[in-house]
Amino acid sequence: MRRVSPAVAVVGASLAGLSTARALRNRSYDGRIVVVGDEVHAPYDRPPLSKEFLAGAASRDDITLTTPDDADLGIEWRLGTRAVGLDRSGRAVLLADGGEVRADGVVLATGARARRLPGSGGLGGVHVLRSLDDAIALRQDLAVAGRLVVIGAGFIGAEVAATARGLGLDVTVVEAQPIPLAGPLGADMGAVCAGLHADHGTRLLVGTGVAGLVGTDSVEAVELTDGTRLAADVVVVGIGAVPNTEWLADSGVTLGGGVLTDARGATDVPGVVAVGDCAATWSESAGRHVRAEHWTNALEQPATAAATLLGARGPGPAPAPYFWSDQYGARIQFAGSRRDGDVVRVVEGSCADRSFLALYERDGLPVAILGMNQPRLFTRWRRQLRSAVPAAS
Amino acid sequence: MIPVCPTTALPPGEAIRVEAEEPIAVFNVDGDFYAIDDTCTHQDASLADGWLDGCAVECPLHASCFDLRTGKVSGPPAKTPVRTHRVVVRDGMVYVQPRTAAGCDA
Numbered sequence: 001m002r003r004v005s006p007a008v009a010v011v012g013a014s015l016a017g018l019s020t021a022r023a024l025r026n027r028s029y030d031g032r033i034v035v036v037g038d039e040v041h042a043p044y045d046r047p048p049l050s051k052e053f054l055a056g057a058a059s060r061d062d063i064t065l066t067t068p069d070d071a072d073l074g075i076e077w078r079l080g081t082r083a084v085g086l087d088r089s090g091r092a093v094l095l096a097d098g099g100e101v102r103a104d105g106v107v108l109a110t111g112a113r114a115r116r117l118p119g120s121g122g123l124g125g126v127h128v129l130r131s132l133d134d135a136i137a138l139r140q141d142l143a144v145a146g147r148l149v150v151i152g153a154g155f156i157g158a159e160v161a162a163t164a165r166g167l168g169l170d171v172t173v174v175e176a177q178p179i180p181l182a183g184p185l186g187a188d189m190g191a192v193c194a195g196l197h198a199d200h201g202t203r204l205l206v207g208t209g210v211a212g213l214v215g216t217d218s219v220e221a222v223e224l225t226d227g228t229r230l231a232a233d234v235v236v237v238g239i240g241a242v243p244n245t246e247w248l249a250d251s252g253v254t255l256g257g258g259v260l261t262d263a264r265g266a267t268d269v270p271g272v273v274a275v276g277d278c279a280a281t282w283s284e285s286a287g288r289h290v291r292a293e294h295w296t297n298a299l300e301q302p303a304t305a306a307a308t309l310l311g312a313r314g315p316g317p318a319p320a321p322y323f324w325s326d327q328y329g330a331r332i333q334f335a336g337s338r339r340d341g342d343v344v345r346v347v348e349g350s351c352a353d354r355s356f357l358a359l360y361e362r363d364g365l366p367v368a369i370l371g372m373n374q375p376r377l378f379t380r381w382r383r384q385l386r387s388a389v390p391a392a393s
Numbered sequence: 394m395i396p397v398c399p400t401t402a403l404p405p406g407e408a409i410r411v412e413a414e415e416p417i418a419v420f421n422v423d424g425d426f427y428a429i430d431d432t433c434t435h436q437d438a439s440l441a442d443g444w445l446d447g448c449a450v451e452c453p454l455h456a457s458c459f460d461l462r463t464g465k466v467s468g469p470p471a472k473t474p475v476r477t478h479r480v481v482v483r484d485g486m487v488y489v490q491p492r493t494a495a496g497c498d499a
Contacts, residue, residue, distance in 0.1 A: 299469070
């Protein structure tokens with residue numbers, strides 16, 4: 001269907017959406033670009049929300065993602081506007097305010113939202129951390145609190161615990177699994193990273209489920225499945241994220257733990273691509289669709305998806321996924337793809353010193369690398385890893 | 394000018410940190426030398442430890458990218474450019490001419 005005025009609608013105004021708009025202009029796309037975002041805020045960087053921003057060391061301006069150069073992109077921002085549907089035949093994004101954005105191409109970049117603890121709604125002092133508003137609310141509560149309980153010892157939970165310890169709070173982390181971070185890092189290295197909590201005076205309880213929260217107006221305690229009650233002024237729930245795809249239920253776009261796309265970001269609806277945390281992208285190496293929630297993924301996928309949308313061939317997927325976490329002043333970096341059964345060994349430094357590199361090998365070949373407080377060596381190994389892993393076609 | 398090292402000590406794809414008033418990172422990109430401020434403008438990290446990809450360096454911590462030729466940010470989360478500095482190769486030695494805060498060659 002030809003239109004007088006070509007346009008791309010980008011649904012989602014965070015890193016993936018902004019990066020796709022930039023990538024379209026990099027490819028000399030000169031049609032309209034309309035970016036729809038449900039938050040009122042201009043694009044901001046999320047990693048500092050659990051760290052410097054939460055600690056009060058970074059301001060709102062510090063974490064703004066857009067630069068003065070972005071003004072030249074000519075983006076039409078529709079912020080504070082929620083998309084509620086996609087009309088595939090009319091190729092229009094339907095908005096909560098009754099309006100619509102008609103476009104030749106649509107970029108789905110609606111991200112994910114924090115998973116909440118069932119039955120925790122309405123109780124004061126209970127937080128999740130995903131958005132700028134979440135971080136502002138949590139920061140205000142932490143400033144007057146003495147005791148924090150973090151439910152979930154994943155990266156977000158660990159970073160919040162570390163920041164709160166730095167602010168002087170008494171912190172307990174509760175984790176249902178026997179070893180934190182065993183999914184991304186494996187049991188051995190998950191245990192090493194979780195050791196940072198004890199190093200810095202945070203209590204870590206593992207293999208412990210949460211039975212419920214105690215309190216009338218505000219939370220007073222967390223009750224564990226073994227009957228233990230942990231007194232708490234503030235509770236942070238960090239138990240993962242779910243993709244924001246419900247609005248696409250009747251759109252014809254196939255969903256399955258995210259928006260299903262091929263390796264180049266194309267959904268099964270022509271002219272519609274998906275990027276970032278909401279996208280479950282086909283991975284040739286994994287042999288399945290993978291929904292990655294890493295910052296670098298939200299940065300890199302848009303270059304490929306923008307090319308796909310314009311009928312060009314963009315860069316292939318990054319051969320070695322990369323993510324990092326900063327906790328208690330320790331820099332944790334990971335690159336590659338780990339699976340259960342991979343053999344891990346420390347190749348530099350020592351875990352006890354909290355300064356090391358650990359190499360993951362499969363069939364004698366390096367597949368992933370983990371570094372703690374070793375940025376220079378990590379970069380070298382990451383480069384070697386890239387040359388060792390054949391790029392996906 | 395600050396002597397950096399013999400050219401043979403800085404092969405292609407490598408970088409070295411030079412102590413100056415503000416530390417400087419010198420890179421060898423396929424035989425061409427570039428110098429920029431070593432400290433990332435996003436958070437305290439040494440760009441000489443970063444990932445070199447063509448004429449761009451990626452910060453080793455948070456993946457901000459800078460163009461070695463211009464100092465401009467080519468990837469977030471950094472928003473402020475780094476300064477570039479002049480590199481001189483003479484008699485097999487690499488030297489760097491730090492740029493002053495005013496933006497001119499010293």
